[in-house]
Amino acid sequence: MNAPASPYISFVWCGLQFYINGVSLLSGQPAVQQLVLDISGMTCATCAARIEKVVGRIDGVERVNVNLALHRASLAIIPDKTSMEHIESKIEQLGFKVRKRSSFTSKQELPVDADAFEIRRTGMRFMISFIMMLPFIWAMAKHHGFSSSLWVPDLIINPWFQLALATPVQFIIGLPFYIKAFHALKNGSANMDVLVVMGTSAAYVYSHYLMFHPSLGHVGHAAHEASGMGQHAALYFDASVMIMTIVWFGKWLEAVARKRTLGSLQQMYALRPVTAHVVRGGQEFRVPFAEIFSGDLLIVRPGESIPVDGYVVEGHSAVNEAMVSGESIPVDKQPGDRVISGTINTNGVLKVNAVEVGGSTTLAKMIGLMEEAQTSKAPIQRLADTISAVFVPIIIALASVAYAIWYLFLEPGEAGGALEKGIAVLLIACPCALGLATPTSILVGSGRAAHFGILFKEGKYLEMVPRADVLLLDKTGTITIGVPQLVGVMALNGSESSLLRTLAAAEQHSEHPLARPIVEAAKLKGLALPDCGSFAAIPGHGIRANVEGQVVLAGTRRWLLEQGVPQLPAFSRIERWEQQGCNIVFVAIDGVWAGAVALSDTIKPTSRKAVQQLTALGITVMMVTGDHRSTAEAIARQAGIRHVYAERLPEGKAALVKALQDQGSRVAMVGDGINDAPALSAADIGIAVARGTDIAKAAADVILLKNDLNGLIRMIHISQSTMRVIRQNLGFSLLYNAMAIPFAVSGYLAPWMACTAMAFSSVTVLCNALRLRRA
Secondary structure (H helix, E strand, O other), rough: OOOOOHHHHHHHHHHHHHHHOOOOHHHHHOOOOEEEEEEOOOOOOOHHHHHHHHHHOOOOOEEEEEOOOOEEEEEEEEEOOOOOOHHHHHHHHHHOOEOOOOOOOOOOOOOOEEEEEEHHHHHHHHHHHHHHHHHHHHHHHHHHHHOOOOOOOOOOOOHHHHHHHHHHHHHOOOHHHHHHHHHOOOOOOOHHHHHHHHHHHHHHHHHHHHHHHHHHOOOOEEEOOOOOOOOEEEOOOOHHHHHHHHHHHHHHHHHHHHHOOOHHHHHHHHHOOEEEEEEEEEEEEEEEHHOOOOOOOEEEOOOEEEEEEEEEEEEEEEEHHHHOOOOOOEEEEOOOOEEEOOOOOOOEEEEEEEEEOHHHHHHHHHHHHHHHHHHHOOHHHHHHHHHHHHHHHHHHHHHHHHHHHHHHHHHOOHHHHHHHHHHHHHHHOOHHHHHHHHHHHHHHHEEEEEHHHHEEEHHHHHHHHOOOOOEEHHHHHHEOOOOOOOOOOEOOOOOOOHHHHHHHHHHOOOOOOOOOHHHHHHHHHHOOOOOOEEEEOOOOOOOEEOOOOOEEEEEHHHHHHOOOOOOOOOOOOOHHHHHHOEEEEEEEEEEEEEEEEEEEEEEEOOOOHHHHHHHHHHOEEEEEEEOOOHHHHHHHHHHHOOOEEEEHHHHHHHHHHHHHOOOOOEEEEOOOOOOHHHHHOOEEEEEOOOOHHHHHHHHHOEEEEOOOOOHHHHHHHHHHHHHHHHHHHHHHHHHHHHHHHHHEEEOOOHHHHHHHHHHHHHHHHHHHHHHHHHH
């Protein structure tokens, strides 16, 4: 498309092009595009490391993270230097399949359940292999004292029959391992598939060789009367079949466990409706989710999920917001109330005006943040990645050494026995458990946090949260409700209700921030407000109005004195309000003092208890605010906070964060406003509350969807539990290999036992991570 000819429009057009392409005119940095790819075919940490290594070398790829647990890759690329097709081609050359994830507003229905297909596929391969393995188990009964008397048909111990059973298991059921091992070796690396193929192929080929050279075999293991050969030969077909069966069994268990770890994310996707009821031109239409636009009027019936963020314009109902708040009690909604996408309408019919739709909704942002957190890597995973990169070559070398030692020194000339030890070493050690230890824990932990309305932008922040020892809290909207509330009424003449009624009547046409809470307080008390006439607002001073024939003046003390109202005597109640930092509105009726009302931004009911719990966790809680010191100190006393930094501008808040960091503290900052954004960015952990500004949310690392400080307690507990499970998983994986490999080298583990231990090590790591679902 050519740019328009008009100079002015051309200027605007160029500006739009710079905006669309994300090019910063000041920094000159090229646009960076974020991509998320689904990658199938990965079997262990080595696969993930190989993809990262190859893709990371592509010119134009700024960042690449591959998550083995999710089978997903997150990339940051410069479109001008590389293309999506080129990246896909490189990954496919490594032997993996790639699919770009569709956007949230895609017209497709819910994402294809690839995990269910994987469970069925691996389960089918395991069952076929298991059936083929049963005759070998029967034949093995002859070689154990307690079962030697069991009748075994001659057919089962016939080498040709065993060859017929082992061949399809080895080369048809096991074909995926050969393909992946081939691609791995072709690209100069080795993974779990290489270990499995080497171990099973060695057993199969050696047994096949012994069938035609029986004199080289030895009696034992699976000695058979070779059909037509007249000699005993030790065959290992049973080892290759059992290894394949156990590996597929382990993969099936992994697929089942992985599906459970993705439960939170899948529940989020399930909350997104496929269609919605929209009113256009006075008629109701059922339209696809992707065709809902901002400004549409939607009808949400009982039991339906609310598809957009918006406001109720008609109807009353209770909405289950557990997805956002973690609380199971439905929240009553009426005209004017905000509703959130993904929440469930329980009983009444609501008409909702759509404000945020598609990828801009709260639900879409939650899913995006969860996927980003689960795809990114925590710093603790660097150890696992480093070990995994050299793990398989070391194991192959150890297996070769074990074979040589047994064949040359411990059992000279016994190739079969030495082969068993080498195969056992190949199979006992696997980088799967090591590679799954961290990502699965982060996957489940971040999903559990999202259930309580806590969104981590990256998985690394799960690791960083427990390290914070100083917590800075903004006052307004974080500790306090964020809007003024009427906290006191003092009437000099008449009742307090009468004064409040008259003042609210005078204020009902005012646009001052203090007017609305006065009017709302009067209505809450059931006071009927009379009409107001001759209203006038004097900016910075107060209002003048006529109510029921009386001239009402309301505003600052100084302004009322300037209007000729006599000096107000001293009252201890007013002095107490001033000490507490309240906003005081003085009232005079017909030139005579009538009284005063106090308004204050009160603390949230949960703030004090949350501060006490944070302090009990060993965290130093501080308040930092731009408000006056008297107001800040009054709120701090109510919340139980000892350290107060008041009258701080945005740069002052950021400077405080830097000063604390220079003292060796790890600082977490909680805020909600534009003025908090610099401090949120400077802090080790920036935490924004749900009702905060978009700028604050963009600067933060964690977002609390529920607007109270209890989320901080849950965030810390879940982060601590996640890190504890990660350390347990890494410790188990390393300890398992450190203990198991010497047993295999020493000849105390048969190949099938080693393979079983290898499979269950991965399953153990997954099951341990699943415990976080109850955190």
